[in-house]
Amino acid sequence: MIDFKNVTKEYGKDTAAVKNVSLHISAGEFVTIVGQSGTGKTTLAKLMIAEERPTRGSIVIGGWDITHIRHYEIPVLRRQMGVIYQDFKLLQKKKVFENVAFASEVSGTPSKKIHKIVPQVLKIVGLEKQVDKFPRQLSGGEQQRVAIARSLVHRPKIILADEPTGNLDSINAQDIINLLLKINKFGTTVVLVTHNHDIVNSLRKRVITMDHGMIISDQKHGKYIL
Ligand SMILES: Nc1ncnc2c1ncn2[C@@H]1O[C@H](COP(=O)(O)OP(=O)(O)O)[C@@H](O)[C@H]1O
Numbered sequence: 001m002i003d004f005k006n007v008t009k010e011y012g013k014d015t016a017a018v019k020n021v022s023l024h025i026s027a028g029e030f031v032t033i034v035g036q037s038g039t040g041k042t043t044l045a046k047l048m049i050a051e052e053r054p055t056r057g058s059i060v061i062g063g064w065d066i067t068h069i070r071h072y073e074i075p076v077l078r079r080q081m082g083v084i085y086q087d088f089k090l091l092q093k094k095k096v097f098e099n100v101a102f103a104s105e106v107s108g109t110p111s112k113k114i115h116k117i118v119p120q121v122l123k124i125v126g127l128e129k130q131v132d133k134f135p136r137q138l139s140g141g142e143q144q145r146v147a148i149a150r151s152l153v154h155r156p157k158i159i160l161a162d163e164p165t166g167n168l169d170s171i172n173a174q175d176i177i178n179l180l181l182k183i184n185k186f187g188t189t190v191v192l193v194t195h196n197h198d199i200v201n202s203l204r205k206r207v208i209t210m211d212h213g214m215i216i217s218d219q220k221h222g223k224y225i226l
């Protein structure tokens with residue numbers, strides 16, 4: 001599902017954020033990526049969604065070589081991937097329904113279809129009763145669940161979550177992880193970037209550890225080793 005071959009990303013001369021990374025993630029896997037701040041985790045995530053281009057090496061996502069992806073093809077790629085961020089990135093002036101529906105509206109999905117799918121994804125994240133609230137009326141955990149609902153609208157093959165629990169307390173954090181596990185059980189590949197030792201250690205899923213832009217360990221049922 002995700003294939004990196006000798007991928008290097010340099011932002012400027014002598015600043016390689018990702019160094020010669022080769023990585024294979026199969027369909028349906030739940031993978032966590034850990035490592036200290038500045039070790040290249042977010043850059044790796046950005047390369048997966050073509051928000052950054054590799055300086056060297058090649059990247060294949062779902063059989064599609066995106067190494068030299070064209071600008072107009074990026075939205076097609078993004079529809080196959082749901083992305084979740086630490087700061088939720090919700091539209092503050094729009095209600096929950098609109099936040100979830102927005103991307104579909106922009107891409108021209110028929111209104112009837114939107115009105116069918118939005119309640120479905122809100123139900124998956126347990127927010128079907130909050131459709132008319134604004135983000136500021138929700139807790140951090142609820143806001144992140146809205147972001148997850150939004151990421152599910154296009155039924156992505158991959159969910160990429162970069163520090164999704166970074167702004168949440170431990171109970172809300174665990175809720176979000178449980179939700180990602182549930183989504184993974186439906187068959188969606190999940191890539192979770194996190195700092196949270198407790199979460200990583202309790203998951204017992206594959207753990208990829210990064211340091212200085214390189215993968216220094218890749219364990220099948222891993223623990224946080226740093
Ligand atoms: N847009 C950018 N321009 C220049 N340097 C960057 C940029 N983004 C990240 N970096 C640098 O690349 C390295 C890896 O950053 P990042 O991928 O954000 O790491 P992490 O997510 O593990 O904290 C850091 O040294 C960071 O300063």
Ligand SMILES: [Mg+2]
Binds near residue numbers: 042162
């Ligand atoms: Mg980061």
